[in-house]
Amino acid sequence: MKLKPIKTEQDYQQALERLEKIFDTKPGSKEGDELEILGILIEKYENEYFPIDLPDPIEAIKFRMEQLDYSQNDLADVIGLKSRASEILNRKRKLSLDMIRKLNEKLHIPSEVLIQAY
Known part of the structure; x- marks a missing residue:
């Protein structure tokens, strides 16, 4: 997968699908690096569009x-x-x-x- 910013719901779904496919890769490998970057991009998107309020x-x-x-x-x-x-x-x-x-x-x-x- 070509890494790019996640801007739409479709981008987000594609990123989640790719994350699931490469989830068990070894750290430091090419796919392991992709997994790490993808995780950061997904987290940024979720924080912006699905914020979680602090508990009471x-x-x-x-x-x-x-x-x-x-x-x-x-x-x-x-x-x-x-x-x-x-x-x-x-x-x-x-x-x-x-x-x-x-x-x-x-x-x-x-x-x-x-x-x-x-």
């Missing part, structure tokens, strides 16, 4: 708590008081800058997710 901050906290098997008490240990953790999870209290920092540091939730309005 509270849902992100709940999801991360579930991943870590954290309880509300565990969250309270991270951000302060148990009542504060409850208020956050029930959307009755906004996250403070200090809480955002702690959640980012200890739960590894990206700060750009946590600073959004909810």
Whole structure:
């Protein structure tokens, strides 16, 4: 396949088909290089035409708590008081800058997710 920018839906579909055909090629080979470049082009097109919004901050906290098997008490240990953790999870209290920092540091939730309005 001749590599070129992906500008249309048809270009995108052709690129996906080619990617599927050469997916298991060896890195460093001619097709491996094509695979790498094709992946970059597809990613650029998808980011432009199929953007994914950041998750809701509270849902992100709940999801991360579930991943870590954290309880509300565990969250309270991270951000302060148990009542504060409850208020956050029930959307009755906004996250403070200090809480955002702690959640980012200890739960590894990206700060750009946590600073959004909810």
